[in-house]
Amino acid sequence: MTIPFFDGHNDTLLKLLEAEGDKERLFIEGMPAADIDLPRAKAAGMAGGFFAMFPPPLKGNLGSVVAGAGNAKGELPPELGLADAQASTLAMTAIALQIERAGGMAICRSAAEIRAAVAGGTLAAVLHIEGAEAIDTRFDALEVLYAAGLRSIGLVWSRANAYASGVPFRFPSDAEIGPGLSDAGKALVKECNSRGIMIDLSHLNAAGFRDVSALSDRPLVATHSNVHAICANSRNLVDWQLAAIAESGGIVGVNYAAGFLRPDGQWLKDTPMEVVVRHVDALVAALGEDGVALGSDFDGAMLPAEIGDVTGVPKLLQALLDKGYGEELVGKIAYGNWLKMIERTIG
Ligand code: ZN
Numbered sequence: 001m002t003i004p005f006f007d008g009h010n011d012t013l014l015k016l017l018e019a020e021g022d023k024e025r026l027f028i029e030g031m032p033a034a035d036i037d038l039p040r041a042k043a044a045g046m047a048g049g050f051f052a053m054f055p056p057p058l059k060g061n062l063g064s065v066v067a068g069a070g071n072a073k074g075e076l077p078p079e080l081g082l083a084d085a086q087a088s089t090l091a092m093t094a095i096a097l098q099i100e101r102a103g104g105m106a107i108c109r110s111a112a113e114i115r116a117a118v119a120g121g122t123l124a125a126v127l128h129i130e131g132a133e134a135i136d137t138r139f140d141a142l143e144v145l146y147a148a149g150l151r152s153i154g155l156v157w158s159r160a161n162a163y164a165s166g167v168p169f170r171f172p173s174d175a176e177i178g179p180g181l182s183d184a185g186k187a188l189v190k191e192c193n194s195r196g197i198m199i200d201l202s203h204l205n206a207a208g209f210r211d212v213s214a215l216s217d218r219p220l221v222a223t224h225s226n227v228h229a230i231c232a233n234s235r236n237l238v239d240w241q242l243a244a245i246a247e248s249g250g251i252v253g254v255n256y257a258a259g260f261l262r263p264d265g266q267w268l269k270d271t272p273m274e275v276v277v278r279h280v281d282a283l284v285a286a287l288g289e290d291g292v293a294l295g296s297d298f299d300g301a302m303l304p305a306e307i308g309d310v311t312g313v314p315k316l317l318q319a320l321l322d323k324g325y326g327e328e329l330v331g332k333i334a335y336g337n338w339l340k341m342i343e344r345t346i347g
Contacts, residue, residue: 005317
């Protein structure tokens with residue numbers, strides 16, 4: 001039995017951006033170097049997901065940004081300029097549009113469009129930007145990206161920009177690092193609310209989290225974050241953040257990245273599935289059965305070998321069933337909870 005699932009976060013468009021060759025064919029026919037491609041997504045039961053567009057740093061700064069062993073130096077990477085961010089974001093948007101035109105995915109603008117795509121057997125993609133560097137403060141780029149299908153924005157990746165400040169990768173640390181939203185950041189939150197663009201809190205620092213929580217009229221969402229009480233990485237959510245998300249009727253997608261899972265904070269591939277299940281248990285306890293979903297971080301981080309790539313997700317869902325989660329609850333965590341949240345935040 002294959003359980004359909006919807007994923008809260010992947011960086012596959014960046015993987016495709018950096019790949020040589022015909023990118024839509026790589027996605028549609030298979031790209032072994034990536035964690036997600038269409039053949040494996042279909043085999044695993046992936047119905048769809050948020051496809052992130054993370055504007056990569058300039059080449060010289062690459063080593064400082066990857067969330068992995070030896071790179072968690074605890075400092076924020078340098079800021080990225082508008083022109084550089086727009087160049088890569090437009091290129092990733094173009095890749096998604098080309099895959100859609102070739103029949104490999106449907107770029108969905110609402111829960112209804114996701115349901116229609118899934119019913120027709122097409123992979124449902126919601127376009128997300130991870131760090132709003134590509135959006136000028138006049139929101140001209142927002143207008144264009146929205147027209148191309150953008151429906152989800154993380155104000156920041158783990159660096160600062162015109163809108164807010166992200167958390168550097170630190171262990172052990174909480175997210176009480178740096179200032180809250182700028183005036184432009186507050187305006188962007190309001191603009192997202194009025195258009196029906198979901199706001200993602202993963203990577204945002206604590207002051208920014210409080211500002212979004214106070215300003216946004218939608219449930220709070222962290223697409224790919226874990227529980228700080230289990231793994232004290234700065235990227236994970238502390239008790240008051242989980243309480244604020246619960247209070248808002250929001251959701252958290254559990255992240256499979258090893259360094260955000262393990263109690264020792266290490267980036268090791270031999271991280272057991274049981275640790276992912278522990279985070280799901282804690283998220284269900286904090287947020288309830290409607291507040292937990294998946295947020296893989298495929299193609300964006302070092303993942304446990306037991307998961308490996310998208311074909312490992314059924315093993316996680318089986319581990320939840322084995323732990324005593326009923327089929328209905330596993331179905332909600334895998335798929336239903338994201339669909340409901342998208343309906344409430346996007347439409
Ligand atoms: Zn991320």
